[in-house]
Amino acid sequence: MELTETGWQYAPAPESRDIVTIAPQYGLFVAGEFRPAADGGTFATINPASEDQLSVVADAGAADVDAAVAAARAAYEQVWGPMPGSERAKYLYRIARALQERAREFAVLESLDNGKPIRESRDVDVPLAAAHFFYYAGWADKLEYAGYGADPRPLGVAGQVIPWNFPLLMAAWKLAPALAAGNTCVLKPAETTPLTALLLAEVCQQAGLPPGVVNVLTGAGETGAALVRHPGVDKIAFTGSTEVGKLIAADAAGTGKKLTLELGGKAANVIFDDAPLEQAVEGIVNGIFFNQGHVCCAGSRLLVQESVADAVVDRLQRRLATLRLGDPLDKNTDIGAINSRQQLDKITELSAAGEAEGAQRWAPPCPLPDKGFWFAPTIFTGVSQSHRIAREEIFGPVLSVLTFRTPEEAVAKANNTPYGLSAGIWTDKGSRILWMAQRLRAGVIWANTYNRFDPASPFGGYQESGYGREGGRHGLAAYLDA
Ligand code: NAI
Numbered sequence: 278m279e280l281t282e283t284g285w286q287y288a289p290a291p292e293s294r295d296i297v298t299i300a301p302q303y304g305l306f307v308a309g310e311f312r313p314a315a316d317g318g319t320f321a322t323i324n325p326a327s328e329d330q331l332s333v334v335a336d337a338g339a340a341d342v343d344a345a346v347a348a349a350r351a352a353y354e355q356v357w358g359p360m361p362g363s364e365r366a367k368y369l370y371r372i373a374r375a376l377q378e379r380a381r382e383f384a385v386l387e388s389l390d391n392g393k394p395i396r397e398s399r400d401v402d403v404p405l406a407a408a409h410f411f412y413y414a415g416w417a418d419k420l421e422y423a424g425y426g427a428d429p430r431p432l433g434v435a436g437q438v439i440p441w442n443f444p445l446l447m448a449a450w451k452l453a454p455a456l457a458a459g460n461t462c463v464l465k466p467a468e469t470t471p472l473t474a475l476l477l478a479e480v481c482q483q484a485g486l487p488p489g490v491v492n493v494l495t496g497a498g499e500t501g502a503a504l505v506r507h508p509g510v511d512k513i514a515f516t517g518s519t520e521v522g523k524l525i526a527a528d529a530a531g532t533g534k535k536l537t538l539e540l541g542g543k544a545a546n547v548i549f550d551d552a553p554l555e556q557a558v559e560g561i562v563n564g565i566f567f568n569q570g571h572v573c574c575a576g577s578r579l580l581v582q583e584s585v586a587d588a589v590v591d592r593l594q595r596r597l598a599t600l601r602l603g604d605p606l607d608k609n610t611d612i613g614a615i616n617s618r619q620q621l622d623k624i625t626e627l628s629a630a631g632e633a634e635g636a637q638r639w640a641p642p643c644p645l646p647d648k649g650f651w652f653a654p655t656i657f658t659g660v661s662q663s664h665r666i667a668r669e670e671i672f673g674p675v676l677s678v679l680t681f682r683t684p685e686e687a688v689a690k691a692n693n694t695p696y697g698l699s700a701g702i703w704t705d706k707g708s709r710i711l712w713m714a715q716r717l718r719a720g721v722i723w724a725n726t727y728n729r730f731d732p733a734s735p736f737g738g739y740q741e742s743g744y745g746r747e748g749g750r751h752g753l754a755a756y757l758d759a
């Protein structure tokens with residue numbers, strides 16, 4: 278009998294939100310202090326699970342970008358650039374430890390502002406963010422052994438623009454390697470998720486980080502554009518949509534600014550008939566329903582070998598019926614809220630296109646809360662390669678299922694995308710894993726697992742998924758004049 282058919286229910290197990298104090302208003306973090314925007318501009322950030330306002334944050338304009346870049350420049354020239362790597366490392370270790378000590382506070386705040394389940398913010402986002410600071414702290418005094426020359430130099434001031442899907446973790450991916458290499462930073466969090474970056478700014482104060490080494494400017498696309506166009510910025514790091522990535526690349530061309538882009542994806546998760554199917558089903562679920570599918574490397578295209586397609590889809594449907602959607606702060610929640618109404622509209626529109634183009638839509642019975650932004654976990658079968666849902670990044674809890682007969686066909690279909698960020702391979706045969714991995718055009722390839730991250734492992738894409746690598750020794754190259 279199915280779990281859901283027994284009528285047995287979990288009792289609510291909410292994580293307390295008392296651990297975090299959210300101020301009614303936040304300033305910009307410039308030169309080590311919080312201050313309002315020069316023109317007094319503000320905007321609200323909401324909890325996407327309830328649509329309640331959480332706080333009001335400053336909206337940085339051109340004058341604030343000037344001030345933050347100037348603060349970062351002064352800190353670079355006077356303090357951080359000349360500081361021995363062994364000293365810089367101490368600050369990074371302090372930030373890492375503070376992240377661990379305040380982990381629950383960060384996890385609750387992340388789930389409130391972003392809508393992701395507390396289980397994920399607590400077990401993935403926050404520990405990985407701390408791990409990135411620990412990892413790069415270890416490199417700060419060993420840069421000459423990183424393989425980028427005997428005396429690798431930092432680039433200067435880094436302008437870093439990040440998205441809303443992993444707000445704290447993306448801040449850590451950007452800041453930790455930049456600081457370890459001796460750069461100073463101006464970070465622009467996404468407009469729907471500014472709060473954990475501001476708490477991280479508080480942690481920088483707590484760690485005694487010299488003023489101006491890290492600056493945080495809250496604001497929307499205009500603030501991001503002003504930052505990346507600023508002549509005082511030596512290095513741009515961007516994670517977000519391919520559309521904005523292309524604008525930034527065009528802007529940066531010819532300026533001499535070093536640029537790394539981590540953009541969208543439409544990853545193939547390839548299941549062969551000899552794969553352990555129960556395990557593969559867990560990998561499929563983790564691949565596309567983790568973080569509501571708001572994951573650039575999500576396994577959004579399932580390629581399943583025809584002989585096991587029905588068995589896999591059947592198991593997948595049974596598994597989806599057990600997923601729990603609702604309150605992100607409930608420790609039993611698997612699927613939280615969609616981050617914004619705008620993103621919900623995009624998912625809704627692309628899913629409607631899937632039906633209109635002839636694919637079969639399926640979702641388990643799944644009551645959605647009245648308030649907030651929600652989307653039931655959804656599978657499309659009968660998807661063909663030309664369908665929009667097989668080509669465009671949906672960035673939501675929606676899986677497109679395609680089939681293949683031979684490994685050659687799997688490779689051809691997997692590579693039939695303008696993206697190239699990640700891929701998954703599920704098979705019992707090691708030789709087939711290697712054969713596939715050599716042919717898949719993707720920056721990250723998981724075998725018999727999915728969505729696993731480690732600070733020591735480089736991450737990044739091919740083609741329209743961007744260029745440059747984050748994480749590992751490779752991630753240092755983006756911040757060194759190597
Ligand atoms: P976006 O690319 O507009 O936003 C990402 C960041 O860039 C935010 O901080 C935003 O304020 C900033 N930004 C926006 N316009 C800018 C500009 N002209 N110059 C500099 N910075 C700018 O992404 P959005 O609108 O939030 O999401 C749209 C779609 O993009 C999603 O549906 C998804 O498909 C994709 N996306 C992919 C991400 C990834 O991790 N690869 C992350 C976020 C979105």
Ligand code: MG
Pocket residue numbers: 322323324325389390391469470471
């Ligand atoms: Mg929010």
